[in-house]
Amino acid sequence: MSSAAAAAEEKVEDRKETGTYEAGCHCGYIKFAVTLSPPLSEYKVLECNCSACTHLGYLLVYPKASDIVWHNDSRERCASYRFNTKQKDQMFCPKCGASLGIDFLDVFKDHVYGINARSFYGIDLGALNYRKGDGKNKVLPAQDLSGHIWDEEKQQLT
Numbered sequence: 001m002s003s004a005a006a007a008a009e010e011k012v013e014d015r016k017e018t019g020t021y022e023a024g025c026h027c028g029y030i031k032f033a034v035t036l037s038p039p040l041s042e043y044k045v046l047e048c049n050c051s052a053c054t055h056l057g058y059l060l061v062y063p064k065a066s067d068i069v070w071h072n073d074s075r076e077r078c079a080s081y082r083f084n085t086k087q088k089d090q091m092f093c094p095k096c097g098a099s100l101g102i103d104f105l106d107v108f109k110d111h112v113y114g115i116n117a118r119s120f121y122g123i124d125l126g127a128l129n130y131r132k133g134d135g136k137n138k139v140l141p142a143q144d145l146s147g148h149i150w151d152e153e154k155q156q157l158t
């Protein structure tokens, strides 16, 4: 093998594997493509026990905003819900109610999303690898917020 060919081969090996997946809501009003690294077969999907993940049905993967292609202005079509610190959008389809994930907006240095793996078309949830998240105890305020509103001023649930 020539040294150029060897270098080229090395580059291919260095390149991280990715997978691109079509996703969306149940009724088809919202559609997008997500590119993940590593691909879904090797990805550790977050299964968190916090009240939001429990009630909103999240099984999350975390693509960068630049790794999502929204079809037909689908991001603008999303309805959103905010709670607790109200710094991120929990995204839903306004027509069928499908729970699509989280837009972290300015929460982190890089703009990332938490996309609900349930929104991937043709997904086999039983075939995914999961990592357990303990958001219920580790994400402040570490309480079950379901059925309550967190009052930022009083720092308590109302």
Ligand SMILES: [Zn+2]
Pocket (backbone or CB within 6 Å): 025, 026, 027, 028, 029, 030, 093, 094, 095, 096, 097, 098
């Ligand atoms: Zn829908």
